[in-house]
Amino acid sequence: MSLDTPMEKKPHERLQSALSADLDAVGALIRERMASEHAPRIPEVTAHLVDAGGKRVRPMLTLAAARLCGYDGPYHVHLAATVEFIHTATLLHDDVVDESKQRRGRPAANLLWDNKSSVLVGDYLFARSFQLMTDTGRLDVLKVLSNAAATIAEGEVLQLTASQNLATTEEIYLQVVRGKTAALFSAATEAGGMIADADPAVVQALFTYGDALGVSFQIADDILDFGGDAEKTGKNIGDDFRERKLTLPLIKAIAAGGTRDRAFWERTIEKGRQEDGDLEHVLTLLKEHGSLDASRTDALRWSEVAKAALNDVPKSELTDMLRDLADYVVARLN
Amino acid sequence: MSLDTPMEKKPHERLQSALSADLDAVGALIRERMASEHAPRIPEVTAHLVDAGGKRVRPMLTLAAARLCGYDGPYHVHLAATVEFIHTATLLHDDVVDESKQRRGRPAANLLWDNKSSVLVGDYLFARSFQLMTDTGRLDVLKVLSNAAATIAEGEVLQLTASQNLATTEEIYLQVVRGKTAALFSAATEAGGMIADADPAVVQALFTYGDALGVSFQIADDILDFGGDAEKTGKNIGDDFRERKLTLPLIKAIAAGGTRDRAFWERTIEKGRQEDGDLEHVLTLLKEHGSLDASRTDALRWSEVAKAALNDVPKSELTDMLRDLADYVVARLN
Numbered sequence: 001m002s003l004d005t006p007m008e009k010k011p012h013e014r015l016q017s018a019l020s021a022d023l024d025a026v027g028a029l030i031r032e033r034m035a036s037e038h039a040p041r042i043p044e045v046t047a048h049l050v051d052a053g054g055k056r057v058r059p060m061l062t063l064a065a066a067r068l069c070g071y072d073g074p075y076h077v078h079l080a081a082t083v084e085f086i087h088t089a090t091l092l093h094d095d096v097v098d099e100s101k102q103r104r105g106r107p108a109a110n111l112l113w114d115n116k117s118s119v120l121v122g123d124y125l126f127a128r129s130f131q132l133m134t135d136t137g138r139l140d141v142l143k144v145l146s147n148a149a150a151t152i153a154e155g156e157v158l159q160l161t162a163s164q165n166l167a168t169t170e171e172i173y174l175q176v177v178r179g180k181t182a183a184l185f186s187a188a189t190e191a192g193g194m195i196a197d198a199d200p201a202v203v204q205a206l207f208t209y210g211d212a213l214g215v216s217f218q219i220a221d222d223i224l225d226f227g228g229d230a231e232k233t234g235k236n237i238g239d240d241f242r243e244r245k246l247t248l249p250l251i252k253a254i255a256a257g258g259t260r261d262r263a264f265w266e267r268t269i270e271k272g273r274q275e276d277g278d279l280e281h282v283l284t285l286l287k288e289h290g291s292l293d294a295s296r297t298d299a300l301r302w303s304e305v306a307k308a309a310l311n312d313v314p315k316s317e318l319t320d321m322l323r324d325l326a327d328y329v330v331a332r333l334n
Numbered sequence: 335m336s337l338d339t340p341m342e343k344k345p346h347e348r349l350q351s352a353l354s355a356d357l358d359a360v361g362a363l364i365r366e367r368m369a370s371e372h373a374p375r376i377p378e379v380t381a382h383l384v385d386a387g388g389k390r391v392r393p394m395l396t397l398a399a400a401r402l403c404g405y406d407g408p409y410h411v412h413l414a415a416t417v418e419f420i421h422t423a424t425l426l427h428d429d430v431v432d433e434s435k436q437r438r439g440r441p442a443a444n445l446l447w448d449n450k451s452s453v454l455v456g457d458y459l460f461a462r463s464f465q466l467m468t469d470t471g472r473l474d475v476l477k478v479l480s481n482a483a484a485t486i487a488e489g490e491v492l493q494l495t496a497s498q499n500l501a502t503t504e505e506i507y508l509q510v511v512r513g514k515t516a517a518l519f520s521a522a523t524e525a526g527g528m529i530a531d532a533d534p535a536v537v538q539a540l541f542t543y544g545d546a547l548g549v550s551f552q553i554a555d556d557i558l559d560f561g562g563d564a565e566k567t568g569k570n571i572g573d574d575f576r577e578r579k580l581t582l583p584l585i586k587a588i589a590a591g592g593t594r595d596r597a598f599w600e601r602t603i604e605k606g607r608q609e610d611g612d613l614e615h616v617l618t619l620l621k622e623h624g625s626l627d628a629s630r631t632d633a634l635r636w637s638e639v640a641k642a643a644l645n646d647v648p649k650s651e652l653t654d655m656l657r658d659l660a661d662y663v664v665a666r667l668n
Contacts, residue, residue: 038509039491096430096453119430119453120490123460127483130464134477142476143468149461156454157373175372 011324015060018318022063022077023056029081033128045121046088058083058188061213061322065192065206068318075136075195082145083188085129090152090184092122141191148187155179159245164272166254166265168246174215182214193313205312209322212309216302217329222247223295224332226286238279244269248298249291253282256289296333303330345658349394352652356397356411357390363415367462379455380422392417392522395547395656399526399540402652409470409529416479417522419463424486424518426456475525482521489513493579498606500588500599502580508549516548527647539646543656546643550636551663556581557629558666560620572613578603582632583625587616590623630667637664 009017016023036042059080066076095118126149133142159176162168189210193203225240226249240247246254246269254265264281268274286292306326310319343351350357370376393414400410429452460483467476493510496502523544527537559574560583574581580588580603588599598615602608620626640660644653 036488036491039488039495041491041495042488093453093457096449115430115449116494117491119427120487120494123427124484124487124491126457126460127480127487130480131477131484134473134480137473139468139471139473139476142473143465146461146464146468150458150465153454153458153461154370154373154376157370157375157451157458160450160454161373161375 011321011328012055012057012060015064015318015321015325016056018321019060019063019067022067022080023060025077026056026059026063026080026084029077029132030084033081033085033132034125036124039124041117042121042124045092045117046125056084058087058184061185061188061210062192064318064322065189066196067192068314068316068322069193069196069198069202070314071192071196073195075138076192078132078136079141079145079191079195080188082129082132083184083191085125085132086145086149086152087184089122089125089129090156092118092125094156136195138195141194144190144194145187148183151179151183153179155183163246164244164270165246166270168251170248170251173246173248173251177215177218178211181218182211185214185217186210198313202313205309208309209306209313209326212302212306213326213329216299216306216326219248219295219299219302220329220333223249223292223299226283226292238282241268241279241282242274244272248295249286250282252291252294253285253289256291257285261285296330299330299333303327345655345662346389346391346394349398349652349655349659350390352655353394353397353401356401356414357394359411360390360393360397360414360418363411363466364418367415367419367466368459370458373458375451376455376458379426379451380459390418392421392518395519395522395544396526398652398656399523400530401526402648402650402656403527403530403532403536403540404648405526405530407529409472410526412466412470413475413479413525413529414522416463416466417518417525419459419466420479420483420486421518423456423459423463424490426452426459428490470529472529475528478524478528479521482517485513485517487513489517497580498578498603499580500604502585504582504585507580507582507585511549511552512545515552516545519548519551520544532647536647539643542643543640543647543660546636546640547660547663550633550640550660553582553629553633553636554663554667557583557626557633560617560626572616575602575613575616576608578606582629583620584616586625586628587619587623590625591619595619630664633664633667637661 034043034046062080062083063076066079096115130142130146133145136142155176155178158172158179162172162176186207187210189206190203193206198206222240225247226237241250250269254261257265264285268278268282303326307323310323310326313319368377368380396414396417397410400413430449464476464480467479470476489510489512492506492513496506496510520541521544523540524537527540532540556574559581560571575584584603588595588603591599598619602612602616637660641657644657644660647653
């Protein structure tokens with residue numbers, strides 16, 4: 001595979017091209033609804049998040065799902081903007097830093113804005129996202145997206161209690177991942193199918209695609225944290241370990257190490273007393289137990305689930321791109 | 335007036351009695367929807383807020399509005415729970431402390447829970463509130479409550495920028511108050527009328543009542559901050575001044591003092607360099623300029639607006655209690 005050769009466009013870039021008119025409409029709607037007559041600080045805070053743009057994967061999922069089901073109304077744009085608002089609000093709230101962590105001398109994640117602004121502007125975007133949804137006049141879609149919002153918050157709270165806790169299982173990890181990543185992916189694709197009045201079996205397949213894509217994507221991300229190309233991922237190797245976040249590779253390594261490595265994990269994860277050389281030792285343990293390879297197998301399996309689900313949705317160029325996208329999220333691991 | 339004599343029940347207590355069956359149903363629904371299968375920390379964090387119970391003024395407004403319009407379906411309970419969830423989420427998010435403030439040695443507002451838990455559990459309650467609303471099947475009500483949520487967040491952001499800024503006018507103060515207090519009061523009463531399919535003029539009157547009651551209530555609160563009975567209000571005299579929050583009495587005093595007092599306000603509010611004796615000087619200035627009396631006149635005026643609006647809603651015992659409630663919020667100032 002050579003998905004990274006300069007000549008070949010990546011799947012999300014092809015989706016961007018195919019959906020460019022819709023994406024422009026989403027961007028315009030986001031700018032319009034982000035504005036605040038009374039509180040100019042709101043667009044100030046959100047601008048760097050929304051304009052930086054990212055890949056807009058989530059709104060593209062909604063647009064693609066609606067289009068491949070033949071939708072030609074205006075409201076897939078509202079739903080795509082909703083999904084992006086929820087995502088941006090989540091990012092802002094993730095930025096909130098605990099003063100206890102500050103005291104331990106960690107750098108602030110929110111250098112640009114203070115905690116209070118992050119919280120309140122995030123709340124504003126949440127509220128705006130619900131206003132956008134009511135514009136569609138579709139209660140069934142509102143239900144899907146408010147369920148997703150609850151699952152996201154639940155997953156984030158679960159992650160709070162699960163991290164630094166060596167009893168965290170793969171099952172709990174999966175619940176956290178569903179909350180922090182997959183819930184919005186699956187709501188994005190499901191809502192796209194619903195707005196197009198697609199057959200319930202198609203809507204279900206779109207949900208399954210989004211869910212499995214999200215899980216696969218997050219596992220891949222968690223693997224790359226231990227060995228990705230820092231330039232490509234934008235993360236430093238070992239960030240999750242330093243933050244004592246129990247991701248899949250670590251959970252597998254801890255289980256495989258049994259009592260032998262127990263003291264090491266208790267010191268570094270539970271007590272958070274990390275020293276020079278600890279990350280190197282973690283990398284050795286991950287290799288010894290084959291934890292990164294085993295995690296990669298899981299990510300590939302979820303990618304296959306995502307692709308298989310697409311067999312139940314209408315065939316189209318967009319469907320092919322979604323299939324390639326499921327390949328792409330794990331191709332990063334090669 | 336002797337609203338405080340032990341023999342006579344206060345208006346909100348009479349509302350509590352008249353609506354006790356409905357309030358029990360609201361309490362049961364709140365406990366049910368607050369639960370989280372996967373994240374037990376959620377009910378832990380919310381229990382002390384929800385069980386402490388407060389006066390449940392906001393949900394009572396929804397129940398009373400629906401009942402006095404003759405509603406006998408089940409969904410006023412969902413809307414009352416929604417309103418209480420939004421209120422609780424707002425309280426949790428208000429608890430978030432800026433690390434910069436911590437560093438200045440201020441006490442943490444959230445002694446029980448860390449910032450991160452406050453944010454995420456608040457998000458969970460917001461999401462739950464939208465799920466509750468979708469249960470009612472009423473898009474018009476969803477629109478009213480999502481608009482209120484946006485106004486609340488906007489008002490809170492506006493307060494961030496308005497506080498510590500001597501250019502804050504009475505107009506800006508009113509916008510902040512609409513956001514932080516009146517928007518949820520008016521959405522509570524409006525939604526109650528809507529779920530009962532009341533005549534649009536009645537729904538509008540219920541909105542006006544909630545809005546004016548909220549503004550009156552907040553102005554009264556801001557006055558009591560400078561001279562209330564600490565035991566009754568649960569606040570220390572001068573908290574708003576110490577937090578450099580420009581409330582109506584201060585805004586009036588600053589305007590009346592002109593250039594003469596300018597340096598004092600710049601030092602204490604803008605620069606936040608407060609010294610012993612400053613609060614006493616503020617109390618002297620408030621008295622000299624008649625700022626508390628002038629604020630009280632405003633609060634009374636809003637209370638009259640609230641009562642007048644009730645002339646356009648059906649007459650009933652509940653309507654009388656709502657009228658008495660509008661008197662009660664300002665009677666605290668006598």
